[in-house]
Amino acid sequence: MHHLNIGARIILCGSISGYRSETPPPGPDNMFELVTKRIAMKGFMYTDHMDRYPKATDDLTAWLKDGRLKNAEYVLEGIENAGVAFCHMFEGKNFGKTLVKL
Known part of the structure; x- marks a missing residue:
């Protein structure tokens, strides 16, 4: 976390790789930097933005076709x-x- 800027924002999305884990995933040992750098961490659910899905689908499809997105x-x-x-x-x-x- 020491590489994050002051006021950084972190988006968390998904955790499928940990679903079958027998041990908790390793976490950062410097969580206090969230406080000292005033970092915001927020969960993200794509379902909160379903109204944007049609445009996103159109844009992503176009970007895949023209090579801007791989x-x-x-x-x-x-x-x-x-x-x-x-x-x-x-x-x-x-x-x-x-x-x-x-």
């Missing part, structure tokens, strides 16, 4: 790897959209 895919081959792919999502072993190629 999407990452984590692809495993074969139906026999579907379970592995599913588990990898919960273990944080994937990056991007997880796909199983049949």
Whole structure:
């Protein structure tokens, strides 16, 4: 946290990689910097912004088509790897959209 600016804002969204964890995720040991730097940390739920979903979908689709936005895919081959792919999502072993190629 010592790299954050004074007045920084942190957005938290999602925690799928920790759903099956047997131990709590590691946390920062310098939480007091939230106070000294007056940092705001706030949770984010996409459902709070559903009114913006149609425009966002249109914009994101256009950006993907013209190359301004790139999407990452984590692809495993074969139906026999579907379970592995599913588990990898919960273990944080994937990056991007997880796909199983049949």
